[in-house]
Amino acid sequence: MEGCTLPCSYSPLPAEPTPARYRPPKKATLMVFSGLLMLGLVLAIINGSRDSDVRANGNASLDKLKSSMPLPSEPLQPVSRGPSAGVSEKSNLVMAGVNVMSFPWNNTMLSWQRTAYHFQPEKNWMNDPNGPMFYKGWYHFFYQYNPNGAVWGDIVWGHAVSRDLIHWLHLPLAMIADEWYDINGVWTGSATLLPDGQVIMLYTGSTNESVQVQNLAYPANLSDPLLINWVKYSGNPVLLPPRGINFKDFRDPTTAWYTSDGRWHIAIGSRVNTTGITLVYHTKDFKSFELLDGVLHAVPATGMWECVDFYPVSKNAEQGLDTSVNGAEVKHVFKTSLDNDKHDYYALGTYEKANGRWVPDDPKIGIGIRYDYGIFYASKTFYDVRKGRRVLWGWIGESDSENADVQKGWASVQSIPRTVLLDKKTGTNLLQWPVEEVDSLRLSSKEFDKVEVRPGSVVPLDVETATQLDIVAEFELDKEALERANQTNVESMISCSTSGGAAGRAALGPFGLLVLADDGLSEYTPVYFYVAKGADGNLKTFFCVDQSRSSEASDVNKQVYGSSVPVLKDEKLSVRLLVDHSIVESFAQGGRTCITSRVYPTKAIYGATRLFLFNNATEATVTCSLKIWQMNSAFIRPFHPDQETWI
Numbered sequence: 001m002e003g004c005t006l007p008c009s010y011s012p013l014p015a016e017p018t019p020a021r022y023r024p025p026k027k028a029t030l031m032v033f034s035g036l037l038m039l040g041l042v043l044a045i046i047n048g049s050r051d052s053d054v055r056a057n058g059n060a061s062l063d064k065l066k067s068s069m070p071l072p073s074e075p076l077q078p079v080s081r082g083p084s085a086g087v088s089e090k091s092n093l094v095m096a097g098v099n100v101m102s103f104p105w106n107n108t109m110l111s112w113q114r115t116a117y118h119f120q121p122e123k124n125w126m127n128d129p130n131g132p133m134f135y136k137g138w139y140h141f142f143y144q145y146n147p148n149g150a151v152w153g154d155i156v157w158g159h160a161v162s163r164d165l166i167h168w169l170h171l172p173l174a175m176i177a178d179e180w181y182d183i184n185g186v187w188t189g190s191a192t193l194l195p196d197g198q199v200i201m202l203y204t205g206s207t208n209e210s211v212q213v214q215n216l217a218y219p220a221n222l223s224d225p226l227l228i229n230w231v232k233y234s235g236n237p238v239l240l241p242p243r244g245i246n247f248k249d250f251r252d253p254t255t256a257w258y259t260s261d262g263r264w265h266i267a268i269g270s271r272v273n274t275t276g277i278t279l280v281y282h283t284k285d286f287k288s289f290e291l292l293d294g295v296l297h298a299v300p301a302t303g304m305w306e307c308v309d310f311y312p313v314s315k316n317a318e319q320g321l322d323t324s325v326n327g328a329e330v331k332h333v334f335k336t337s338l339d340n341d342k343h344d345y346y347a348l349g350t351y352e353k354a355n356g357r358w359v360p361d362d363p364k365i366g367i368g369i370r371y372d373y374g375i376f377y378a379s380k381t382f383y384d385v386r387k388g389r390r391v392l393w394g395w396i397g398e399s400d401s402e403n404a405d406v407q408k409g410w411a412s413v414q415s416i417p418r419t420v421l422l423d424k425k426t427g428t429n430l431l432q433w434p435v436e437e438v439d440s441l442r443l444s445s446k447e448f449d450k451v452e453v454r455p456g457s458v459v460p461l462d463v464e465t466a467t468q469l470d471i472v473a474e475f476e477l478d479k480e481a482l483e484r485a486n487q488t489n490v491e492s493m494i495s496c497s498t499s500g501g502a503a504g505r506a507a508l509g510p511f512g513l514l515v516l517a518d519d520g521l522s523e524y525t526p527v528y529f530y531v532a533k534g535a536d537g538n539l540k541t542f543f544c545v546d547q548s549r550s551s552e553a554s555d556v557n558k559q560v561y562g563s564s565v566p567v568l569k570d571e572k573l574s575v576r577l578l579v580d581h582s583i584v585e586s587f588a589q590g591g592r593t594c595i596t597s598r599v600y601p602t603k604a605i606y607g608a609t610r611l612f613l614f615n616n617a618t619e620a621t622v623t624c625s626l627k628i629w630q631m632n633s634a635f636i637r638p639f640h641p642d643q644e645t646w647i
């Protein structure tokens with residue numbers, strides 16, 4: 001075991017982290033520094049005007065729409081519990097430190113927010129996905145879970161199994177906090193399936209003195225396909241924070257990968273002062289580990305790195321790769337979750353076999369690009385040996401108030417699992433797409449062919465209720481308007497939010513869909529494109545979600561999310577949306593850019609939920625073709641032994 005026995009003292013490490021390479025054990029490397037940067041974002045409150053004639057008129061100007069704000073009841077002052085406990089601030093940083101008025105939520109409204117086909121425990125708090133794997137015919141999903149309430153704390157491992165990644169059976173808790181080395185929390189970890197059939201689970205434990213250590217667990221009975229019972233290794237912990245690393249900055253071991261030196265490697269997130277870093281260890285038996293020299297990756301001013309993920313993607317094939325695959329046809333994805341801003345970032349690069357270095361394709365990439373521009377954190381992939389694909393899970397937190405979470409008795413959902421492939425057309429990003437099994441929930445569908453949406457108009461789409469939908473849409477801007485459009489300084493737009501959200505009008509946008517809307521458009525959430533012509537004559541496309549009018553409640557996040565998205569020559573603008581009550585997952589251009597939002601309407605709920613097209617461009621008419629499916633609910637329920645043949 002590397003490091004010292006607890007409690008131990010730490011010595012400084014070199015200020016400049018270096019790339020990972022093999023080295024003799026016991027070299028001190030990093031320096032301790034405390035302090036977390038919490039980013040407070042400004043709550044966007046945008047007024048509009050109500051126009052109840054919109055649906056009757058068919059086309060009405062979006063910029064006339066207004067939302068009526070309810071009268072405040074009592075002031076709400078969110079209390080941060082994460083940093084005091086070391087990790088996992090509630091994800092809604094937008095509201096942290098901002099005084100907002102709490103909305104008088106009633107049970108009818110809150111019950112509607114529970115999702116129908118996203119994974120959720122029956123009650124209480126959930127956060128990170130842990131140890132996903134496919135084993136003996138079952139997908140296993142573990143997750144960070146508080147069995148005692150709807151806020152983060154008392155963390156143990158929840159466990160569920162599925163035949164298809166959509167319908168789930170809840171199993172008993174896999175691991176509880178019952179040893180000195182995890183008594184303050186059984187935190188995040190990953191599974192490794194060894195070629196001889198062993199299942200290795202490495203996870204972070206928060207000890208009786210709140211030191212972060214790595215522990216080993218394994219199934220009690222490998223012939224049980226449900227892997228119900230887990231054994232914690234008697235020699236735990238298997239890793240202590242190395243000298244020079246703060247004892248609260250050492251967590252979340254990855255799935256291990258095997259290299260030609262005959263050893264398994266794992267990565268663990270940490271930091272040196274404000275530089276986020278990833279340590280790499282190698283091992284032969286998962287009981288004794290050796291720290292490698294340097295780091296896999298480091299980026300200054302990014303703070304603590306959580307839930308690092310490291311995996312290969314194929315440069316040519318449309319298939320996923322097992323975690324140990326490497327070679328000329330492979331790129332390696334490095335992903336980290338920034339504790340500072342609660343976002344996941346990834347970068348593509350090459351993992352050099354000879355020296356164990358990971359070299360980013362773009363030396364200037366820094367922390368990389370976002371997996372998802374909305375709420376999506378602490379994600380983890382696994383290789384699905386059954387279908388030969390890499391599957392990504394992400395924790396989707398709440399963006400309402402903690403009071404509301406306590407009232408409804410649960411908090412957080414998991415994303416629909418996404419396949420991950422390299423975008424072969426650009427070579428610079430990944431494509432994320434809902435696993436094909438979600439299509440099995442599709443019920444009746446409606447198609448709308450070439451709907452013309454004139455500048456400044458809203459068009460209702462008659463799909464009856466619109467709380468559980470799968471929407472596939474393509475948009476085309478009229479060519480004349482594209483040619484006529486003036487060139488602008490697109491760089492000055494910077495982001496979706498600085499271009500004024502869905503209400504900010506320009507020649508070529510915004511245009512898209514209004515989801516989770518009510519008939520009178522007092523509440524609606526635009527998911528939209530925004531095209532601008534740059535000074536060089538080239539078009540730049542943004543993909544955004546505007547939550548500013550999503551709810552009449554004021555104690556929910558009203559941010560505008562989004563980013564620019566590459567649109568290649570001859571590509572149409574395309575989007576897929578999965579709407580499931582309070583969650584909307586949006587995938588633009590085949591999954592090149594994704595935005596997940598949590599939406600908490602007060603009126604646009606149950607049978608009152610509607611769907612519209614809108615075009616707030618001043619010049620261009622937009623033509624849209626869509627196919628929209630009503631979505632069934634998934635079976636997500638407790639397991640009973642007589643259901644073993646289920647599905």
Ligand code: DQQ
Nearest residue numbers: 088144187188251306378
């Ligand atoms: N959540 C876990 C930690 C991890 C954090 C604790 C990320 O292991 O760093 O619940 O959300």
